[in-house]
Amino acid sequence: MTIAFIDLKAQQARLRDRIDAALKRVLDHGAYVMGPEVAEFERQLGAFGGASHVLSCASGTDAVALPLMAWGIGRGDAVFCPSFTFAATAEVVPWFDAVPVFVDILPDTYNIDPEALERAILEVKAKGQLKPAAIIAVDLFGQPADYPKIADIARRHGLKLIADSAQGFGSTLDGKHPLHWADCTATSFFPAKPLGAYGDGGAVLTNDAELYAVMHSLRVHGQGTDKYDNVRIGLNSRLDTMQAAILIEKLAVFPEEIVWRNRIADRYARLLQGAVETPTVIAGGISTWAQYTVETEDRDALMAALKEQGVPTAAYYPKPLHVQTAYRDFPVAGNGLPVSMDKAGKVVSLPMHADLDEATQDRIVEAVRAFTDGGMRRTG
Numbered sequence: 001m002t003i004a005f006i007d008l009k010a011q012q013a014r015l016r017d018r019i020d021a022a023l024k025r026v027l028d029h030g031a032y033v034m035g036p037e038v039a040e041f042e043r044q045l046g047a048f049g050g051a052s053h054v055l056s057c058a059s060g061t062d063a064v065a066l067p068l069m070a071w072g073i074g075r076g077d078a079v080f081c082p083s084f085t086f087a088a089t090a091e092v093v094p095w096f097d098a099v100p101v102f103v104d105i106l107p108d109t110y111n112i113d114p115e116a117l118e119r120a121i122l123e124v125k126a127k128g129q130l131k132p133a134a135i136i137a138v139d140l141f142g143q144p145a146d147y148p149k150i151a152d153i154a155r156r157h158g159l160k161l162i163a164d165s166a167q168g169f170g171s172t173l174d175g176k177h178p179l180h181w182a183d184c185t186a187t188s189f190f191p192a193k194p195l196g197a198y199g200d201g202g203a204v205l206t207n208d209a210e211l212y213a214v215m216h217s218l219r220v221h222g223q224g225t226d227k228y229d230n231v232r233i234g235l236n237s238r239l240d241t242m243q244a245a246i247l248i249e250k251l252a253v254f255p256e257e258i259v260w261r262n263r264i265a266d267r268y269a270r271l272l273q274g275a276v277e278t279p280t281v282i283a284g285g286i287s288t289w290a291q292y293t294v295e296t297e298d299r300d301a302l303m304a305a306l307k308e309q310g311v312p313t314a315a316y317y318p319k320p321l322h323v324q325t326a327y328r329d330f331p332v333a334g335n336g337l338p339v340s341m342d343k344a345g346k347v348v349s350l351p352m353h354a355d356l357d358e359a360t361q362d363r364i365v366e367a368v369r370a371f372t373d374g375g376m377r378r379t380g
């Protein structure tokens with residue numbers, strides 16, 4: 001049996017009857033765009049995520065872009081974000097002629113380093129060329145960033161704060177969602193994300209009625225109260241009714257899946273102890289484990305050995321954004337990003353999904369141990 005990195009088929013088998021029925025309902029009513037499932041899903045997502053307003057949209061990338069657009073962030077503005085993340089986090093900033101300023105991460109959680117962030121803001125202010133405008137914190141691999149510290153910095157410097165929770169949606173810190181501290185949370189329903197659809201989709205969650213109202217208009221071409229009087233330049237970024245119908249069924253089991261994912265992560269940590277560097281979660285944090293990422297000096301050799309054993313892995317991320325072709329001319333805070341560069345050479349993600357059974361997990365662990373200690377030690 002080949003092992004799946006993320007087993008979407010196993011999850012589908014669990015939910016198939018409910019998803020079939022949900023899709024049939026959409027086919028029967030025929031409201032493919034902005035059908036009733038869209039508003040219903042937004043309502044349910046807000047209840048889950050502690051948000052009074054939810055705007056679903058076409059992708060997680062748009063979900064990060066929409067608040068920037070709504071706030072009018074643009075030329076001359078600096079937006080602070082990590083470099084050790086998926087491209088979408090930073091990509092949306094130059095869409096509006098603003099400048100992403102890359103900040104280093106913490107070595108244990110891989111999330112943005114609050115001290116480096118504050119130094120970066122002061123640096124940009126001192127230079128006087130750009131105006132600090134917003135922070136995009138990322139909940140990398142599923143765990144919340146250090147929001148109490150980041151939000152305090154944002155408040156003191158008058159910056160907006162977006163939680164890019166595409167990987168960490170559903171994660172909590174001291175029992176609270178990132179939105180408790182952020183102006184809004186952006187998430188993605190790309191199929192492989194912890195809460196994934198069967199296609200593209202995203203959402204912005206907020207408790208700011210005014211932000212919601214502007215994004216709501218932007219989502220459909222900047223519409224005003226009169227459909228044919230567009231009051232601002234917008235875009236078309238709707239979540240399909242079919243995807244909303246699927247997501248309603250997936251959201252129903254999501255809290256339980258987060259528990260399963262944490263059980264699997266705990267078991268990995270126990271079984272892999274001493275073989276590789278296992279993940280650290282921020283104190284008081286609950287991760288959704290979008291990825292189970294370990295560290296080793298022999299990353300590439302470990303990946304090759306696991307591949308030979310039929311164990312798929314991935315390196316997230318082998319190259320931080322600030323050294324990638326499209327991003328290397330943007331400013332980097334401080335004296336380079338040494339932690340991001342170091343981690344990019346060491347991290348490797350193992351198979352992780354809610355349906356990962358213990359026998360398969362044992363096979364993965366044994367394959368790791370066979371590499372790290374020549375199979376001398378037994379697992380379990």
Ligand SMILES: *Cc1c(COP(=O)(O)O)cnc(C)c1O
Nearest residue numbers: 059060061086088089166188190
């Ligand atoms: C996946 C992801 C996105 C973008 O989501 P899409 O739905 O693929 O557009 C944004 N930020 C992070 C950190 C992601 O992992």
